[in-house]
Amino acid sequence: MSVDLKKTATNGHEKILIPQEQQGKINEMRKLIGPLSGKALVYCSDASIARYLRARNWNVKKAAKMLKQTLKWREEYKPEQIRWEDVAQEAETGKIYRSNYIDKHGRTVLVMRPARQNSKSTKGQIKYLVYCMENAILNLQQDQEQMVWLIDFQGFNMSHISIKVTRETAHVLQEHYPERLGLAILYNPPKIFEPFFTMVKPILETKTYNKVKFGYSEDQNTKKIMEDLFDLDHLESAFGGNDTTPFDINKYAERMKEDDKKIPSFWTRETSPSSVPIDVPSLDSIKLDTDSDASDNEKIVRSSDSVVDTGLVNPDQNSTNQEDLNASAAVH
Structure with a gap:
């Protein structure tokens, strides 16, 4: 199974954006968030902002609202x-x-x-x-x-x-x-x-x-x-x-x-704004049989290097019927 990264696509209901599109969304987010300093600036690396965008399916306004709430929580809770x-x-x-x-x-x-x-x-x-x-x-x-x-x-x-x-x-x-x-x-x-x-x-x-x-x-x-x-x-x-x-x-x-x-050094480190993971199908995209569009062939764990069949039992069944346990394919 391969993924074409030359165009915007969807992974189920999740958008897959090429790096240039990702960076554009990240830049939009930074404008909405406004100036940052201290630990908030360290926290809001491009990679971090990209995670919030992925969590909200690359909707900039929703992701910005979510990130602002986290920054407020971190300021108050001080994790x-x-x-x-x-x-x-x-x-x-x-x-x-x-x-x-x-x-x-x-x-x-x-x-x-x-x-x-x-x-x-x-x-x-x-x-x-x-x-x-x-x-x-x-x-x-x-x-x-x-x-x-x-x-x-x-x-x-x-x-x-x-x-x-x-x-x-x-x-x-x-x-x-x-x-x-x-x-x-x-x-x-x-x-x-x-x-x-x-x-x-x-x-x-x-x-x-x-x-x-x-x-x-x-x-x-x-x-x-x-x-x-x-x-x-x-x-x-x-x-x-x-x-x-x-x-x-x-x-x-x-x-x-x-x-x-x-x-202390972790929160005073310099971050590289360009270090954003490419948004390819990753190990977090695991389908359960309870999804209406899921099938045994879709129950996979994807990494940036390969696609690995999980085959693990989901909450709605006690056994699996997959035969090809170690199927993998390069992500291009």
Whole structure:
């Protein structure tokens, strides 16, 4: 499968613009946003503005409104000022942490274990999530914008989740971290979780919902996909990998404290206005069977270098029927 980048096209309902068109939209956005300084100026790189534009299907006015709301939120919430000591209590069970490996596309991996929830505080949980997001972004490779979530449901029951926290989580991620999630794999979710997922679907934007896949340890298709996405020697055994090293809060705390030292330079760095990723189909474009126009052949994960068949189970089915698990094609 190839993509012609010489003309404006659509990817489902999402526009694909050539670089010159992208830059024109970005320039329009800058005019609407107005003069910036300090951390807001650093935040509003061309690449960042492009993410907001993609989130709003390249509608400049909608994207500008969204970005202005984020700038206001960042000024008030100050996510870049959160440090390990502020969230250490929330983190101590290992319910969310940044893994020490990346996927084969260079994306940061956040591991989540809802059964290890140790807090009733919505404010505390969201603050820790924001810290984890900021840390994941801090550690992204230079040519990568997105991350992967691996969600382990071992030991899970419905007491471990909250509609209120889920709603606030969706709001923060969708409104203030657009286009940062590339793929979320819900690993071995129990049957009791499926009604909950159906219930929260309305609060998820379609693009976010389409990035969520269910995977099962006994499913051969899932195993193949995990092999395609990760180095199994580094991937944790909970997700079918070979690493049996348990989470160590003390070692993780040291990693995070070292990362905290990088934050000041991150927010005083010089940005390159021209460094905007080409808007080709990417790893965030995952179709679910619940889409009316989706088919097995459309359930793919795309990267800037290749198109890789995901084959992971979606929330509305417990198995997959795809035969060509590793189909790929160059994006021209």
